[in-house]
Amino acid sequence: MQRAAALVRRGCCPRTPGPWGRRQSSAAAEASAVLKVRPERSRRERILTLESMNPQVKAVEYAVRGPIVLKAGEIELELQRGIKKPFTEVIRANIGDAQAMGQQPITFLRQVMALCTYPNLLDSPSFPEDAKKRARRILQACGGNSLGSYSASQGVNCIREDVAAYITRRDGGVPADPDNIYLTTGASDGISTILKILVSGGGKSRTGVMIPIPQYPLYSAVISELDAVQVNYYLDEENCWALNVNELRRAVQEAKDHCDPKVLCIINPGNPTGQVQSRKCIEDVIHFAWEEKLFLLADEVYQDNVYSPDCRFHSFKKVLYEMGPEYSSNVELASFHSTSKGYMGECGYRGGYMEVINLHPEIKGQLVKLLSVRLCPPVSGQAAMDIVVNPPVPGEESFELFHREKESVLGNLAKKAKLTEDLFNQVPGIHCNPLQGAMYAFPRIFIPSKAVEAAQAHKMAPDMFYCMKLLEETGICVVPGSGFGQREGTYHFRYLCLFVPGGWSQVCLGKWTCYHRTQAGCRD
Amino acid sequence: MQRAAALVRRGCCPRTPGPWGRRQSSAAAEASAVLKVRPERSRRERILTLESMNPQVKAVEYAVRGPIVLKAGEIELELQRGIKKPFTEVIRANIGDAQAMGQQPITFLRQVMALCTYPNLLDSPSFPEDAKKRARRILQACGGNSLGSYSASQGVNCIREDVAAYITRRDGGVPADPDNIYLTTGASDGISTILKILVSGGGKSRTGVMIPIPQYPLYSAVISELDAVQVNYYLDEENCWALNVNELRRAVQEAKDHCDPKVLCIINPGNPTGQVQSRKCIEDVIHFAWEEKLFLLADEVYQDNVYSPDCRFHSFKKVLYEMGPEYSSNVELASFHSTSKGYMGECGYRGGYMEVINLHPEIKGQLVKLLSVRLCPPVSGQAAMDIVVNPPVPGEESFELFHREKESVLGNLAKKAKLTEDLFNQVPGIHCNPLQGAMYAFPRIFIPSKAVEAAQAHKMAPDMFYCMKLLEETGICVVPGSGFGQREGTYHFRYLCLFVPGGWSQVCLGKWTCYHRTQAGCRD
Structure with a gap:
């Protein structure tokens, strides 16, 4: 009563009973009774609006889950509601989400995870001993022997040791130090965290971050969030999306006019472009970074996904060390x-790791501090990372099954990559570079000028218009090249090479060709 | 050879064989051979240093995992190496990490998680049917029926539905809309994401974010990262850490001189202060936010942790709706x-959720876009959240065990909170307010002026000095009050009330008293 009266005295707004009037406190109810004669006011202006929000966040773009994916969701709902379409399901080829496309998890990984999750299973005879050994090792390193405890901000110690041992094996003996390993919430988290520490300055001394075009749009999004300067270098489509150091030189020189280029990001194997860098190219890049004093970010999440028999994955770390101490102790x-x-x-x-080389000790402290604000990466993701870097070895009970499953997945991916490449190259108006690695095709599409005009009439980029039509007519959801960046006047899309096998490729080819016939109607 | 020669021509640095010379490429080896006569250069200046790094990140502080916790880690290593100390283990009372302190996970939760992780177990007779039902529901909502697929950026649909149903039950029928639920990577992720969208402006129009003092230092850390303005309002220690609206008024008025106060953060039940807000207090706060046009952030992660029989948790959402449409459709x-x-x-x-009320539809789009850059919160954490909001109900097979475990944990926490409070209040020089909720005590310590001088001589805040001594002499790791903020000239520490039961409290009391005797030696 006192409260209600006070509100009235302060000239407070009217409080009429809501639909939950029965549960209103007596004070609130009384206030309502006193005040309900006043007309209800109209809704006030919001505090948080497009105008008032953080402009750097507003500027963020992320096409992989952008408007085309929202449209795909709408179409799926329409299909569920029985609305007839020229297709019966949406093929989500917009994102590298293997298990959503039917890929089965690796049995050993899930066995260890289940044992860690519910340790009563450690007594079950239906789990192999090597899986139990891994689970015990992980649990012993967790607070209270539980995945439910926070880990150290940098990640569980023994998992960082396993990551370091893996890198050492992978790189043929170049040693890795667990102190340089930071477990992360997927790779995206590591990339955005290190960029967050790296950017500084205002005006002409704002940090410039060099990224490939086409790029994976996490980079442009984080650069925008951090108000850094995006410095584009173009991959050479005519040359199988190779990275050319002369192009890096051009980009850095031009950037110096308006910012302070400080970071060079490399994606190898390439996303969305699917190329695998040669050892020589990596040496050139490292030398360039050394010369130009650039901090190198090597996004190597597709290191297991190399399909072309002519290509091999070389880690930046290994090449750096092989180039000798001037590089290995400076870059x-x-x-x-x-x-x-x-x-x-x-x-x-959401498991991942970041390895840092030559990070200043004081910066390591800053990094741990920054990571500690979010407490720790998900411990279940850390455990998953452990099994990835510490799989069954010959002689262990689970080795044979693990090996068979791994080879089957990678073999299928290689086959599908080749199929996809061939398929696209059979369609008039599409050109696809050889798919050497990663999981995507980024074919070039030649859009007739009348179709470009039609797109402009719809206020859409021509490749967005193309992808939207493709989705509406065939149910195939792909991401327009403009979401990754492409040379002015060229058009592409990114396509996940994980389509369901068994004749689907032929259906798909039929649809593409059909679609291109439709487009042909717009030809000059 | 060509490459090596090119490097020489470019006047490149010397490349001497590293310890992994055997594995150097032939080009690298040749380059080394050509160049190794030159003296090795000294290490270059780093690109990323304390001077060049992001100054906003440098300004971040996060005491919960700060220097005292690093010191605790060192002491643990020393104990492992057999170095003698006045204690045999470090008690990590610095962080609310229940399972690390021996609390057992809830069986039902882990059973469902194990079933989701390794669906072969769905055929096992050792798992109850209600757990299987939950697991099937979650898996059916995941891409490819797998926890290994990305979810929608906002979180798995059916989990958001379960969260909405939970909120509706909790709030006695006030409806919650799944579209307003965003699953997050722990609560920290949600808080920093919404703050990231909210902050804008420069100079005097920089966004002011009001936070309680003492606060949980996630807030100050994120405010610093985002270059927003921290606006302190002080909780009333004399009055059991209550929130007084007059103090909010003072804080906002003073802040308007130098920034644009736009956000008001509330932590209820309080961390680190352990108070539970009364319904009247929440009404006052909501009215104040309405009046001052402030966006409200209600950190309610301790909603299940209310111990005092005189207190009850009231959600801001429920009170907002009960205050009538002027508030419920505007705040x-x-x-x-x-x-x-x-x-x-x-x-x-790392499971969590955020519910938003009255968020502008365009901002919802911006929020989903921003979240999509990180793809999705960990799906295992989402599944854990689902079980928290959708536990066994009476009549289900697992209900009895679940209920017993839940009551046992909460009963123990209540008992320990009371024990802790009484224990501290028995020690001369310590005063502890009643612990109504959450998991911490934030007792005031009266540090003798000679000890303050000793601290200053060590260039430490007096409470940091106290906590460091406490750690070194007793093995108890607590966080100094300065890490949370406190009124000038007062000293506190935060202590997790989860110590191992069974006589430890007596040991602890002995140690505290002993420590205060030591301190007494410094008395005036």
Whole structure:
């Protein structure tokens, strides 16, 4: 009563009974009774609006889950409601989400995870001993022997040791130090965290971050969030999306006019472009970074996904060390890996790691401090990362099954990559570079000028218009090239090479051709 | 050879063989051979240093995992190496990490998680049917029926539905809309995401964010990262850490001189202060936010942790709706919950949700876009959140065990809170307010002026000096009050009330008293 009266005295707004009037406090109810004669006021202006919000966040773009994906969701709902379409399901080829496309998890990984989750199963005879051994090792390193405890901000110690041992094996003996390993919430988290520490300055001394075009749009999004300057270098489509150091030179020189280029990001194997860098190219890039004093970010999440027999994955870390001490003790490098890609495809667990080389000790302290604000990466994701880097070895009970599953997934991916490439190259108006690695095709599409005009009439980029039509007419959801960046006047889309096997490719080819016939109607 | 020669021509640095010379490429080896006569250069200046790094990140402080916790880690290593100390183990009372302190996970939660992780177990007779039912429901809502797929950026649909149903039950029928629920990577992620969208402006129009003092230092850390303005309002220690609206008024008026106060953060039940807000206080706060046009952030992660029989948890959402349509259709509110606290203590899974009220539809789009850059919260954490909001109900097979475990954990927490409060109040020089909720005590310590001088001589805040001594002499790791904020000239520490039961409290009391005797030696 006192409260209600006070509100009235203060000239407070009317409080009429809501639909939950029965549960209103007596004070609120009384206030309502006193005040309900006044007309209800109209809704006030919001505090948080497009105008008032953080402009850097507003500027963020992320096409992989952008308007085309929202449209795909709407079409799926329409199909569920029985609305007739020229297709019966939406094929979500917009994102590298292997298990959503039917890829089965690696049995050993899930067995260890289940044992860690519910340790009563450690007594069950239906789990192999090597899986139990892994689970015990992980649990012993967790507070209270539980995945439910926070880990150290940098990640569980023994998992960082396993990651370091893996890198050492992978790189043929170049040693890795667990102190340089930071477990992360997927690779995206590591990339955005290190960029967050790196950016500084205002005006002409704002940090410039060099990224490939086409790029994976996490980079442009984080650069925008951090108000850094995006410095584009173009991959050479005519040359199988190779990275040319002369193009890096051009880009950095031009950037110096308006910002302070400080970071060079490399994606190898390439996303969305599917190329695998040669050892020589990596040497050139490292030398360039050394020369130009650039901090190197090597996004190597597709390191297990190399399909072309002519290509091999070389880690930046290994090449850096092989180039000798001037490089290996000077070039600052952060490289990233993830549980989401490779043969595991465990995207949902959000596991990943970052290895840093030549990071200043004081910066390591800053990094741990920054990471500690979010407490720790998901411990289940850390456990998944452990199994990725510490799989069964010959002689262990689970080795044979693990090996068979791994080879089957990678073999299928290689076959599908080849199929996809061939398929696209059979369609008039599409050109696809050889798919050497990663999981995507980024074919070029030649859009007739009348179709470009039609797109402009719809206020859409021509490739967005193309992808939207493709989705509406065939149910195939792909991401327009403009979401990744492309040379002015060229058009592409990114397509996940994980389509359901068994004749689907032929259906797909039929649809593409059909679609191109439709487009042909717009030809000059 | 060509490459090596090119490097020489470019005047490149010397490349001497590293310890992994055997594995150097032939080009690298040749380059080394050509160049190794030159003296090795000294290490270059790093690109990323304390001077060049992001100054906003440098300004971040996060005491919960700060220097005292690093010191605790060092002491643990020394104990492992056999170095003698006046204690045999470090008690990590610095962080609310229940399972690390021996709390057992809730069986039902882990059973459902194990079933989701390794669906072969769905055929096992050792799992109850209600757990299987939950697991099937979750898996059916995941891409490819797998926790390994990415979820929608906002979280798995059916889990958001379960969260909405939970909120509706909790709030006695006030409806919640699944579209307003965003699953997050722990509550920290939700809080920093919404703050990231909210902050804008420069100079005098920089966004002011009001936070309680003492606060949970996530807030100050994120405010610093985002270059927003921290606006302190002081909780009333004399009055059991109550929130007084007059103090909010003072704080906002003073802040308007130098920034644009736009956000008001509330932590209820309080962290680190352990108070539970009365319904009247919440009404006052909501009215104040309405009046001053402030966006409300309600950190309600301790909603299940209320111990005092005189207190009850009231959600901001419920009170907002009960205050009538002027408030319920105008006040913008985001509230947060987590799997980490309550009776579950599942910190490691990093599960959480945010409910938004009256968020502008365009901002919802911006929020989904921003979240989509990180793809999705860990799906295992989402599943854990689902079980928290959708536990066994009477009549279900697992209900009895679940209920017993839940009551046991909460009963123990209540008992320990009371024990802790009494214990501290028996020690001369310590005063502890009643612990009504959450998991911490934030007792005031009266540090003798000679000890303050000793601290200054060590260039430490007096409470940091106290906590460091306490750690070194007793092995108890607590966080100094300065890490949370406190009124000038007062000193506190935060202590997790989860110490191992069974006589430890007596040991602890002995140690405290002993420590205060030591301190007494410094008395005036």
